[in-house]
Structure formats: structure tokens, C-alpha cells
Amino acid sequence: QVQVAESGGGLVQAGESLRLSCRTSGFAFDDNEVNAMGWFRQDPGQKREAVSCISWRGDKTYYGNSVKGRFTISRDIAENTLYLQMNSLKPEDTAMYYCAADVFVEDGYCSYNRPLTSAYWGQGTQVTVSS
Numbered sequence: 001q002v003q004v005a006e007s008g009g010g011l012v013q014a015g016e017s018l019r020l021s022c023r024t025s026g027f028a029f030d031d032n033e034v035n036a037m038g039w040f041r042q043d044p045g046q047k048r049e050a051v052s053c054i055s056w057r058g059d060k061t062y063y064g065n066s067v068k069g070r071f072t073i074s075r076d077i078a079e080n081t082l083y084l085q086m087n088s089l090k091p092e093d094t095a096m097y098y099c100a101a102d103v104f105v106e107d108g109y110c111s112y113n114r115p116l117t118s119a120y121w122g123q124g125t126q127v128t129v130s131s
Contacts, residue, residue, distance in 0.1 A: 002026035002119040005014070006099045009125030015022035016089055016129075022082040022099030022122060029056045029077060029101075034120075038103040038110050039084045040075065041127075052084060053103050053110035062110035089129045092130070096124040 020039065027034050035093040038053030052073040053062040061073060072085040082099055099122040102113045114120040 002046070002101070004099050004101055004122040006097065006119060006122040006125040009097060009127045010084065010114045011130065012089055014090055014129055014131050017087045017124070018127060020084040020086065020097055020099075020125060020127075022084075024080045024082070024099075024101055026119075027101060029075070029080065030057070034102045036103045036105040036110075037075065037082050037101050038062070038105065039082070039100065040100055040112065041093075042098065042124075043095050048112075048116065050103075050110040051097070052064065053105040054082070055105055060105050060107060062105050069071065076101045087126070087131075089127075093129045094128050095126075097119045097127050098122055098124045 003025045006022050036055045039051040040048045041051050042048040044059040049063050054073045070088045074083045100112050104111050
């Protein structure tokens, strides 16, 4: 049974940092099953957008233009966990952040492969940045 669960969101002031975690189970993060994962965010009424994605090997990464240089994605294969270190947070980073298993990532591009109702999405963690 696939499970994806985010944690680490919260309310911070502009300029501060947060680290999001995404614990997963029920699938293999490798070449054969799920070979890339990512973080997406969504404001109410807006489309879910890719924030950062990474291949299981770590050789392909994607960062949205608005987060480049501030956010860092990483993964712990042994712990089946994906991370997003967010530094220098801005009010415009405020959104619900979702972890997605099974995404497509190439340099400069990331998209999700599963429907938003799929178990390969977490339930989201809210990040709120006050000015």
C-alpha cells in the first residue's frame, strides 16, 4: 500500500527557514518503479505548480525559477524520505506544499505522472510566511 506523508510546514517570518519532510512507503524509489519524486505547491484556486524535483539517483534536479538559490531538495533512499530545505522564505512562498512520488524530471522541467487523487500524493503541509 502506497503511503506518502509530508511534515514540517508552519508559520514563519520572511527570511526564516523551514525543512519539509516526506516519508514514503509501499514502493521502491529506483529505476524500475518510482524513479523521481518532487515537491509541488498550490494556492487556493490556482494550479498546482512544481517547486523542486529529483531523480532517485540524484543526477537530475529541477527548481522553479522563484525558488532557485533558496530551496534545496534531497532524498534519503535508505529512509524512503524526501526533503525540501527552504531558506530565505518570502510571503509569496505561502502555499500548501505537496509531496509527489512518481514524477517526470529533466533538467529544466518537472511534471507529475499521477492524478491528484492518487495515493502517490501526500495530503499536503501548509507553509505560511508573514511579512
